[in-house]
Amino acid sequence: MKKFTTAITxxxxxxxxxxxxxxxxxxxxxxxxxxxxxxxxYLVEHQSGVDHSKMEILQQDFKNPHEITAxxxxxxxxxxxxxxxxxxxxxxxxxxxxxxxxTYIGKKNLLNNFCTGVQSNEGSCMKxxxxxxxxxxxxxxxxxxxxxxIVCHDNTGTYxxxxxxAGYPVMGETGPDFKAIxxxxxxxxxxxxxxxxxxxxxxxxVKHGDLEIxxxxxxxxxxxxxGVDGMNMSCVNCHxxxxxxxxxxxxxxxxxxxxxxxxxxxxTAFPHQKSILNEHSIKVACQTCxxxxxxxxNATKMYWxxxxxxxxxxxxxxxxxxxxxxxxxxxxxxxxxxxxNVVPEYTWFNGTADHHLMTDKVDTTQAFLKIxxxxxxxxxPKSKIIPMKVHRGRQPYDTENLTVIQTKLWDKETGxxxxxxxxxxxxxxxxxxxxxxxxxxxxxxxxxxxxxLPVNHMVSPKSEVVSCxxxxxxxxxxxxxxxxxxxxxxxxxELLDFAGQMLLILSFIxxxxxxxxxxxxxxxxxxxxxxx
Amino acid sequence: MKNPKKAYxxxxxxxxxxxxxxxxxxxxxxxxFEIHSSYTFFGFETAVDIHNKAAWGFIILxxxxxxxxxxxxxxxxxxxxxxxxxxxxxFYLFGIFRKAPHPTKKTLISKLNPLQRxxxxxxxxxxxxxxxxxxxxxxxxxxxQGDEIAITNIESLEIIAVIHTFGAxxxxxxxxxxxxxxxxxxxxxxxxxxMITGWExxxxxxxxxxxxxxxxxxxxxx
Numbered sequence: 001m002k003k004f005t006t007a008i009t010x011x012x013x014x015x016x017x018x019x020x021x022x023x024x025x026x027x028x029x030x031x032x033x034x035x036x037x038x039x040x041x042y043l044v045e046h047q048s049g050v051d052h053s054k055m056e057i058l059q060q061d062f063k064n065p066h067e068i069t070a071x072x073x074x075x076x077x078x079x080x081x082x083x084x085x086x087x088x089x090x091x092x093x094x095x096x097x098x099x100x101x102x103t104y105i106g107k108k109n110l111l112n113n114f115c116t117g118v119q120s121n122e123g124s125c126m127k128x129x130x131x132x133x134x135x136x137x138x139x140x141x142x143x144x145x146x147x148x149x150i151v152c153h154d155n156t157g158t159y160x161x162x163x164x165x166a167g168y169p170v171m172g173e174t175g176p177d178f179k180a181i182x183x184x185x186x187x188x189x190x191x192x193x194x195x196x197x198x199x200x201x202x203x204x205x206v207k208h209g210d211l212e213i214x215x216x217x218x219x220x221x222x223x224x225x226x227g228v229d230g231m232n233m234s235c236v237n238c239h240x241x242x243x244x245x246x247x248x249x250x251x252x253x254x255x256x257x258x259x260x261x262x263x264x265x266x267x268t269a270f271p272h273q274k275s276i277l278n279e280h281s282i283k284v285a286c287q288t289c290x291x292x293x294x295x296x297x298n299a300t301k302m303y304w305x306x307x308x309x310x311x312x313x314x315x316x317x318x319x320x321x322x323x324x325x326x327x328x329x330x331x332x333x334x335x336x337x338x339x340x341n342v343v344p345e346y347t348w349f350n351g352t353a354d355h356h357l358m359t360d361k362v363d364t365t366q367a368f369l370k371i372x373x374x375x376x377x378x379x380x381p382k383s384k385i386i387p388m389k390v391h392r393g394r395q396p397y398d399t400e401n402l403t404v405i406q407t408k409l410w411d412k413e414t415g416x417x418x419x420x421x422x423x424x425x426x427x428x429x430x431x432x433x434x435x436x437x438x439x440x441x442x443x444x445x446x447x448x449x450x451x452x453l454p455v456n457h458m459v460s461p462k463s464e465v466v467s468c469x470x471x472x473x474x475x476x477x478x479x480x481x482x483x484x485x486x487x488x489x490x491x492x493x494e495l496l497d498f499a500g501q502m503l504l505i506l507s508f509i510x511x512x513x514x515x516x517x518x519x520x521x522x523x524x525x526x527x528x529x530x531x532x
Numbered sequence: 533m534k535n536p537k538k539a540y541x542x543x544x545x546x547x548x549x550x551x552x553x554x555x556x557x558x559x560x561x562x563x564x565f566e567i568h569s570s571y572t573f574f575g576f577e578t579a580v581d582i583h584n585k586a587a588w589g590f591i592i593l594x595x596x597x598x599x600x601x602x603x604x605x606x607x608x609x610x611x612x613x614x615x616x617x618x619x620x621x622x623f624y625l626f627g628i629f630r631k632a633p634h635p636t637k638k639t640l641i642s643k644l645n646p647l648q649r650x651x652x653x654x655x656x657x658x659x660x661x662x663x664x665x666x667x668x669x670x671x672x673x674x675x676x677q678g679d680e681i682a683i684t685n686i687e688s689l690e691i692i693a694v695i696h697t698f699g700a701x702x703x704x705x706x707x708x709x710x711x712x713x714x715x716x717x718x719x720x721x722x723x724x725x726x727m728i729t730g731w732e733x734x735x736x737x738x739x740x741x742x743x744x745x746x747x748x749x750x751x752x753x754x
Binding site: 016276279282379467468469472473474485486487488489490491492493496497499500501503504507508510511514515517518521522525 | 548552567568569572575576577580584624628629630631674687688689690693694697698700701702704705708709712715
């Protein structure tokens, strides 16, 4: 009986707690089925139903690109209308912005924190317009033959728009083989999208930091989706289109929560095995943990100071490069700061944004001017924490009229006031402001600016994901700047912590003092017994 | 002690409950304060895992303990009494140093002295419920999301977290004092041995009157 009791006691006191600890430390096995299904789906390569090289109408010697578009539209009869409505062609959308109402804004008329804006510079900027001939305000947005089909659908990778050609390609003797190009027409490849989207801001990876030419050749470590050693996905695998309306928004120019791309569309809102991670998705965007750094291969521009532009050496413009060949200074653009492997900054974002319009007044009492504003806050159920690139700069503004200045940067020839050719501010500002129809007082200065670019690409492999502790930490966590909510591990009630620690210390001291007196008293008793 | 007699004071389940509870509280405190960023030991993610699982273990254990307390009538042990309360306080403050006898006699139907009764009852009906409820809310709260109906929506975690942290400090302070008071039995180790084996030397209940008193006071309170 005694043995039995001992055995039970042993089990209860020793074995049972061990079982509890073992169960507590057990890790769930990862469920790979969902990812496997996705892999299967995206491994199937798109098979075109049409071989364009067999199309007779494409065999001609085209004299100009408008004729090519006409040939395309002779079969694809309705696509022209779709394109005329698309943001890729219009560079403008109808958007509702709280406080402004319905606005018509886009790359066409907005300011940005890089080359400041396209207006008066169309001849150069429109190299990236899906159209031909937009070189001034008179461009015909209703003419379907002004659409450029090839820039997106060429599958040879040889099509090239001319620099300073207002969107026209290089044709004739020096141009590529258009028969081969037209014969290859198909779904856009990443190269097609990248020919513009990788070089926004005037060079590779200048603008976005997470979109650059290295994505075409890099491995999974740079981008799990596009990695050539992995799924090797293309842009349009995710950025699908219905009637040429692409999914995915860039909030440097967009304003509404419409046609946004989201990871959840493929991965669902609850992709993790651990429910505690899934619960994060209510307030934290996938990108926040899964894009620990951006600009992983080539550096991206983090700072652009226009105020130092137009300096000359020996009467000429000049440039200074860093060891990687990035411009640190150029007379036509000013000073730059580049960074690689950048840790994003974070903000609440609900899918709506505002923009500093050209007609908006500059508030000089603020530390800096927000070129765009991403809306969102903790208490807004639609908001999530997203990673973003914050591009900081210094831009010219009219100190009397308090408006940001649209500068004329480019022209075909010198002497027309273009800053990049003449290296002279006053004339460039006058020409630019005159072009957009805004008054200029004749006095300008430079103002600090910030622009917020959500980071969505360069998703890292699981092993590189942001760890819990990088946010749930007292000091200098990734989310240290977002102070409108309580986060375990970061926040605490300092008074409670102090009181709690005091309670523990006093309990401990009390116990020590008590036991000390007990020991002394016992010793004294023993002594008195001995002396008796 | 006059007429010591071996008695089976702590039943099998009681000891199982006690030691598992002590282990779980140890785990919960160790991981809980790591989640609070007081130190790094397991790593944040593991700490959260262990904390949540230990919490479930604790809740299950509590359900069994409640059942046990009511079916065995052992809950009566925790009915607070003022009888001997002052004497008990004076014992810990003075008598213990003179090796004075314990003012409250430990018997099978009254295992706890008046101070223990008050403190353990406070733990059972105040601190532990507060920890369990705030802990469950901590686990199951949802931030308001769009149009979804969720009764567990809370605007801010802060109040929950502060209450939970407060409780944790109180429990830890209890543990410190409790661990020390183990040594204040008839001998340094007699309390510990009793909680491990269940057996303890109790004073022979020869004074019938006193025994009757104890029973009566217990019955009155119930």
